[in-house]
Amino acid sequence: MDIEAPDTCAEIGSILAGMYRELRCSICLSTLNEATTTFCGHTFCKNCIEKQVIDNNCCSACEEQLNTSQLHSAEPLRGIVYQFMQMKEEFERINGVQLSAMEISNLPQQRPIDAQTAIPIDTHADEEDQPLYRILQLTQDPIAHIDIPGAHLEKKISSKITHVVVNAGMPRHYKPKLDAGLKISVEQGYMSPEQRFEIYGDETYGRTGAPSKARLRRESNKSNNLFKKLKVGLIDDVNNEYRKYLTIGRAEIGDFPDLIVCNLNANIEELKKKHSGKVLISCKWIESSICLFELDVKDKYIL
Structure with a gap:
């Protein structure tokens, strides 16, 4: 050319x-x-x-x-x-x-680019066209396509996710209602009432009701930002796992007095000397808070 x-x-x-x-x-x-x-x-x-x-x-x-x-x-x-x-x-x-x-002519509608993958993101011009259900599958055999009005399959976790589908093979003490909910919804062509398929929670440690609480808050248009206004630092978060959780929950991460220790195999005494004046907190605090869908008592996790 x-x-x-x-x-x-x-x-x-x-x-x-x-x-x-x-x-x-x-x-x-x-x-x-x-x-x-x-x-x-x-x-x-x-x-x-x-x-x-x-x-x-x-x-x-x-x-x-x-x-x-x-x-x-x-x-x-x-x-x-x-x-x-x-x-x-x-x-x-x-x-x-x-x-x-130069004149811009006969170009297809431009789509924003995902900053992590550099792949165009599917969007809708009108707010009314936005999916009501954003579904993330954490299953061994995820469904590749769904034809449910208002539903969209997501590939990565974000604050916009409304449903997370898990495998039926979870420990029994979690009382999951299985991943059958999505399969039934696909067969019906509409979303089944999610209460029937919600995971009740971890009965062993009393961490129950989180999915229900999150759903009720979403239905009442209240914020689901679990860690909003939380200010913490991170130690040894090599895979950015806890940064991801905290960021999605709208926490502020920086040089703050509370430090989340992400590697519990580290020498805690050395960390205390290195970060003198800081409060070292086990990453289990973050995990427990997510399971409860509320901030757990921090004092139980101070190292």
């Missing part, structure tokens, strides 16, 4: 102009500089969104409450921006035109 031919120039220029529009920061209206994604899924320049959060404690796009610990580097998107800028400069040099002056 001859990129200097007039027709080709207009065609490629239109595509690049569309990309240029999608790779702009909505705050400064310039190409994303150190692309950074918020907890709620919007992407901005690093400096732009940090200033917005510090000044206003919210996302510029949707006004969702945010703190700086809920901002994450969008590394794949940063690579895309770098490659795009090289294409843009080469196109402008060869054709002697400014990309900003």
Whole structure:
């Protein structure tokens, strides 16, 4: 393809102009500089969104409450921006035109990019079209497709998940109602009443009722942000497992007096010396709080 031919120039220029529009920061209206994604899924320049959060404690796009610990580097998107800028400069040099002056025409509707995978995300223009049920399957043989109005299968955990499906082979003391609920819903073509299939909880340790409490709060349009206003630090969270839990629950993670110890095989006495003046808390506190769907008594988990 001859990129200097007039027709080709207009065609490629239109595509690049569309990309240029999608790779702009909505705050400064310039190409994303150190692309950074918020907890709620919007992407901005690093400096732009940090200033917005510090000044206003919210996302510029949707006004969702945010703190700086809920901002994450969008590394794949940063690579895309770098490659795009090289294409843009080469196109402008060869054709002697400014990309900003090119007309955007006949382009498919642009979709936002997942900052973790760099894969376009399916979205809907109207709020009414948003799925009522966002289902995450943690099963051995997940269902690949469902045809249930208002339901969507999710591939990773997030604050938008409404249903988590688990295998029937859980320990009996959890009293699960099995993963049959989703299968029955698929057969019926609509979501069965979830009360029939809720996991009751862990009777052995008295951690019961969490799914029911979460469902009732969701039905009453109340926040399900379990760790909101919690301020903690993390030690040895090598896989970012507990950071993920805390971030989804809207905790603020940073240099705070309470430190969650994620590796309980570590030398606790050495950690106490290293972090003198801090309160070391077992990661089991986070796990128990999730099981209870309320903050467990912290004093029981101080190391």
